[in-house]
Amino acid sequence: MINVIKKDNIVVLNISQSNATIPFCFEFEKECKASIDDFTKVLVITSEIENFAPYCHVDNQNDCIGLINTILSIKIPVIAAIELEAKSCGLELISACDIRICRKGSKFSLKQIYDGIPFRGVTQILPRLIGKGRALDMILTSREIDSIEAENIGLISYIDKDSAINKAMSIAESISENSAPIATKFVKEAIVNGVNMPIKQGILFESDLNIILHSTKDRSEGISSFIEGRPPKFKGE
16 A cells, blocks of 8 residues: 655655555556646655565566656655665665665665566666676675665665654755755756766756756746845746
């Protein structure tokens, strides 16, 4: 079951249990698409189950790949809050998110290779997060790493000793309250797409986005609010 919680401009998708009659990846992808609207500034994904995401059966391979691609294509920031552990399907899911936060003591591993189960994008995503050598080590050995090592290698952005979701909400609120919506989307687009370009091409891409941003009402509001010494009131226009 996926619980959808909306707080101002933040959407939280909480995985509470797996519905045996509906493949998880299909259900979760549907909720991702349905819960985000033009007013959503940040998506937070968290879970109450031990392994973050339920086991994905090989028969649902296409649904799982579809879910990963859907998360990767979301234009707003996506934050994963891991309270317990993220292994195999769980790790694949959090790897597609932009910022990953875990509670101290969380565990991470990829066990698929021992079971001969196909991967769902993690062989491409993980090296981009932690480097080729570390990704090969995690995938080929299936070894488990703890929260400290996960942070050291770049898999995790923050560790909170008490609550990953509280830390995630604090960051989400900071993004929602202090960032212009269009600029936030453009920053994510510039980084996600630009990192795969030669640096000069990436800078040109950033410049193109900046030119588009100049024509928005939010930019004018940002300048006006600065001159007038007041908080900006961005509308995403």
